[in-house]
Amino acid sequence: MAGSGTAHLRPPDETLLRVENLVVEFPSKRGKVNAVSNISLDVKSGETLGLVGESGCGKSTTGKAIMQLPPPTSGKVLFKGTDLTSLKSADLRRVRTSIQMIFQDPISSLNPRRRVEDIVAEGLRIWSIGDDASRDRKVDEALETVGLDPSTAKGRRPHQFSGGQCQRISIARSVVTDPNLIICDEPVSALDVSVQAQILNLLEDMKERYQLTLIFIAHDLAVVKNVSDRVAVMYLGKICEIAPPDQLFAQPAHPYTAALLDAIPVPDPTVKPHEQPTLEGDLPSPVAPPSGCRFRTRCPKAQERCAQEEPWVREVASGQFVACHFPLVGDDAPPVDQSTTMQPQAAPASA
Amino acid sequence: MTAPVPTLDQRPEPGGAGCLLEVDDLRTSFRTDRGMVRAVAGVTLNLERGKTLGIVGESGSGKSVLARSIMGIVPNNAEREGSIRFEGTEISGLSQARMREYWGQQMAMVFQDPMTALNPVLKIGRQITESLHEHLEFSKEEANQTALALLKSVGIPEPARRLKEYPHQLSGGMRQRVMIAIALACGPKLLFADEPTTALDVTVQAQILDLLQFQQRERFMGMILVTHDLGVVAGRTDHIGVMYAGRIVETGPTRTLFAHVRHPYTEALLQSIPKIELPSHSRLQSIAGRPPNLVNTPPGCTFAPRCPYAQDRCREEEPPLIEAEQPGHFHRCWFPVGTPANPAYNAEASAEATARGEATFDRIAAAKADAAREDSTASAGFAPAPTAVDGEADADAESSVSAAGAGNVGGIHNRAGDDDAPGGGRPRRRQPLRARRQTSTTDNGERTDGR
Numbered sequence A: 001m002a003g004s005g006t007a008h009l010r011p012p013d014e015t016l017l018r019v020e021n022l023v024v025e026f027p028s029k030r031g032k033v034n035a036v037s038n039i040s041l042d043v044k045s046g047e048t049l050g051l052v053g054e055s056g057c058g059k060s061t062t063g064k065a066i067m068q069l070p071p072p073t074s075g076k077v078l079f080k081g082t083d084l085t086s087l088k089s090a091d092l093r094r095v096r097t098s099i100q101m102i103f104q105d106p107i108s109s110l111n112p113r114r115r116v117e118d119i120v121a122e123g124l125r126i127w128s129i130g131d132d133a134s135r136d137r138k139v140d141e142a143l144e145t146v147g148l149d150p151s152t153a154k155g156r157r158p159h160q161f162s163g164g165q166c167q168r169i170s171i172a173r174s175v176v177t178d179p180n181l182i183i184c185d186e187p188v189s190a191l192d193v194s195v196q197a198q199i200l201n202l203l204e205d206m207k208e209r210y211q212l213t214l215i216f217i218a219h220d221l222a223v224v225k226n227v228s229d230r231v232a233v234m235y236l237g238k239i240c241e242i243a244p245p246d247q248l249f250a251q252p253a254h255p256y257t258a259a260l261l262d263a264i265p266v267p268d269p270t271v272k273p274h275e276q277p278t279l280e281g282d283l284p285s286p287v288a289p290p291s292g293c294r295f296r297t298r299c300p301k302a303q304e305r306c307a308q309e310e311p312w313v314r315e316v317a318s319g320q321f322v323a324c325h326f327p328l329v330g331d332d333a334p335p336v337d338q339s340t341t342m343q344p345q346a347a348p349a350s351a
Numbered sequence B: 001m002t003a004p005v006p007t008l009d010q011r012p013e014p015g016g017a018g019c020l021l022e023v024d025d026l027r028t029s030f031r032t033d034r035g036m037v038r039a040v041a042g043v044t045l046n047l048e049r050g051k052t053l054g055i056v057g058e059s060g061s062g063k064s065v066l067a068r069s070i071m072g073i074v075p076n077n078a079e080r081e082g083s084i085r086f087e088g089t090e091i092s093g094l095s096q097a098r099m100r101e102y103w104g105q106q107m108a109m110v111f112q113d114p115m116t117a118l119n120p121v122l123k124i125g126r127q128i129t130e131s132l133h134e135h136l137e138f139s140k141e142e143a144n145q146t147a148l149a150l151l152k153s154v155g156i157p158e159p160a161r162r163l164k165e166y167p168h169q170l171s172g173g174m175r176q177r178v179m180i181a182i183a184l185a186c187g188p189k190l191l192f193a194d195e196p197t198t199a200l201d202v203t204v205q206a207q208i209l210d211l212l213q214f215q216q217r218e219r220f221m222g223m224i225l226v227t228h229d230l231g232v233v234a235g236r237t238d239h240i241g242v243m244y245a246g247r248i249v250e251t252g253p254t255r256t257l258f259a260h261v262r263h264p265y266t267e268a269l270l271q272s273i274p275k276i277e278l279p280s281h282s283r284l285q286s287i288a289g290r291p292p293n294l295v296n297t298p299p300g301c302t303f304a305p306r307c308p309y310a311q312d313r314c315r316e317e318e319p320p321l322i323e324a325e326q327p328g329h330f331h332r333c334w335f336p337v338g339t340p341a342n343p344a345y346n347a348e349a350s351a352e353a354t355a356r357g358e359a360t361f362d363r364i365a366a367a368k369a370d371a372a373r374e375d376s377t378a379s380a381g382f383a384p385a386p387t388a389v390d391g392e393a394d395a396d397a398e399s400s401v402s403a404a405g406a407g408n409v410g411g412i413h414n415r416a417g418d419d420d421a422p423g424g425g426r427p428r429r430r431q432p433l434r435a436r437r438q439t440s441t442t443d444n445g446e447r448t449d450g451r
């Protein structure tokens, strides 16, 4: 399994969210879908964690499993020290005001029959936060900070707004309950470049203003780099690499990260062309993932060992963690005792 | 290796260059409650066979309306003026019925969202053979063989099995390959690709763009590639037209345009792309304000309210299409960037920008050339990786996602007219985007962004 292990996790008391050995499986006619297979992540308060990978690699499933929508097949989701997977639904719903989610398709993720005012106030109403007047004030404030004029916007319905404006409404809705953590699932993928720039800048402003912690899911590396403090690269339900963005992009350690970087069509000459050939083919089926390292069927560096043994997450440079036997940075992985590979908990500590 | 489609004898005779498409002062407006929405406001362009033209601009700038107007797919509330000549024949006055003869065989379109453009209840095979029966009067056997060859040529693994599958059983990238196969089925001379990769992620995007480019060359087609991302067109087009508020505000050979950006809007578009080499948390340069109201476009330059260089003259007089120093390069700006007329002119910085632009182009072109060379030696490129297992499970989830998000851009190839023209053959199964857009544009006149 390409990328199990917890070497990259920081002490639990330093983090707002800690996800341990998360597994999400779905039943299907063709067999079990291994959407997320034993990944671990953590986010410090005030930090933005970027989550990148091809579509279908399990990014949204990870985000939703953190929200317990639906709860994961196994693993722990520790939010402020409480394991959300162990909570009863009433307690869980209370916690959910502190964790919000913003979705990719801005127009269809908003209820078309409701007015913007009601959409934004929804979280406040459900939890009876404040009285009518204070709710109204909060809604106005949220709309104003996302750059919409409350007096004209409140009475309208989502279809009367453009995609970029709908995304602003989603952001207003998500911050109105004063959450700690917002999971943004491809919030700008459906927007054009100039609007994307506005929304990314807006998210940075909102983060500061509302003291937010973000998980930012996207497939565009340049976008993720722009907003993140730490980036996790996912492939077929596994973590490939985790590092601060500047380091990750200057010097990718995982062949998959390097291939992703190659695929970007950036009109800029200062970017060095990479040596690796661009990635071919589609993501293998998560019903029957490749043995050993899941990336091996498309990896230009794959060797015999990659089919046999799953690489563990280990530190190859300061702050840079990678799950690869033959990384582009640092030394090859030392041979692993087979008995320990069977047990994720007993993973060898970082180098 | 991607085999050329054997049963089609529309394969081009490479000597047959010449003007494929000539569009002159094309204007398309929509009658709405609020007045005329001038979506395309005087576009002139031409395209030779074997060449690729990129049309770039923000959402709402009129790119899709332009492409659809050329194809003759306009809704009933539209008024179209100007001339469109296809291989020398004026086609702007033709009826929908006459235009139908052009769709598929002469010109075809690949849409942004393959899921909504494909018919969900028809097997892939049927969707391809249908147009072969209709346009080329192929027998059943011929059509099936051709469909198989087409799927193979667009790099779909196990094509025989795929023919019997439904769209939701394919991954997003695979569906877009099917869309391309359908568009290519009747051997069109002109291919429109309207944001063909916007719904796809980077790696698949690169594959699909490679495939389009390969097919365009192989079949010697003219191609119009519509996108909002200048990065996408940089290495893949011969010419670029930058659109703003229904007009082409800058156009030129791709290399020239990158090296000598003259229009402030083109400059702003380039600057708003997040760049991978900038440190994280760099503030992005977004374009201030919003695109103009297309009902009452203010006098003067339409970009003036958002332009950092705007002067009095800009608000009074509309700039005509002005020829720049380089041949074939035109812009609509009184104070073009990188020239002494611009208030922020700095000779050194301009020279640097030119060098940077040229380097970009060269780098991308070189990378493309390398890739092309590899393709001709190995079976790389457009053929699927031999090890790739298909992703049905993916497709299950994707279809549910698309179902939830239904109502995106699209229309079906060859019958795209059904989308807008009433009485079309296919039942509507999603909220028409145009209708939504219309509301947002006309109800508040401020549809600004998003797609």
Ligand SMILES: Nc1ncnc2c1ncn2[C@@H]1O[C@H](COP(=O)(O)OP(=O)(O)OP(=O)(O)O)[C@@H](O)[C@H]1O
Residues within 6 Å of the ligand: A192, B030, B032, B037, B038, B039, B057, B058, B059, B060, B061, B062, B063, B064, B065, B066, B075, B077, B228, B294, B434, B435, B437, B438, B441, B447, B450, B451
């Ligand atoms: N049927 C219609 N009735 C009224 N207005 C319309 C209609 N179709 C399009 N428009 C308007 O015409 C303008 C150009 O739309 P078009 O779809 O061409 O934009 P685009 O550049 O393709 O944008 P995107 O990048 O979002 O696809 C927009 O303001 C749009 O709202």
Ligand SMILES: Nc1ncnc2c1ncn2[C@@H]1O[C@H](COP(=O)(O)OP(=O)(O)O)[C@@H](O)[C@H]1O
Residues within 6 Å of the ligand: A026, A027, A028, A033, A034, A035, A036, A053, A054, A055, A056, A057, A058, A059, A060, A061, A062, A286, B393, B394, B395, B396, B397, B398
């Ligand atoms: N409800 C579900 N039932 C079955 N398979 C699912 C379901 N949701 C997601 N999957 C599968 O899980 C994998 C990961 O999906 P997803 O998290 O949506 O990917 P991403 O967000 O990275 O594009 C995919 O193979 C997808 O098909």
Ligand code: SF4
Residues within 6 Å of the ligand: A002, A254, A255, A256, A293, A294, A295, A296, A297, A299, A300, A301, A302, A303, A306, A311, A323, A324, A325, A326, A327
């Ligand atoms: S070198 Fe081996 S372990 Fe590393 S990514 Fe490639 S296949 Fe996986």
Ligand code: SF4
Residues within 6 Å of the ligand: B263, B264, B265, B301, B302, B303, B304, B305, B307, B308, B309, B310, B311, B314, B319, B332, B333, B334, B335, B336
């Ligand atoms: S004409 Fe004036 S307002 Fe228009 S783009 Fe040029 S400088 Fe800007």
Ligand SMILES: [Mg+2]
Residues within 6 Å of the ligand: A056, A059, A060, A061, A185, A186
């Ligand atoms: Mg997703």
Ligand SMILES: [Mg+2]
Residues within 6 Å of the ligand: B063, B064, B065, B194
């Ligand atoms: Mg469009």
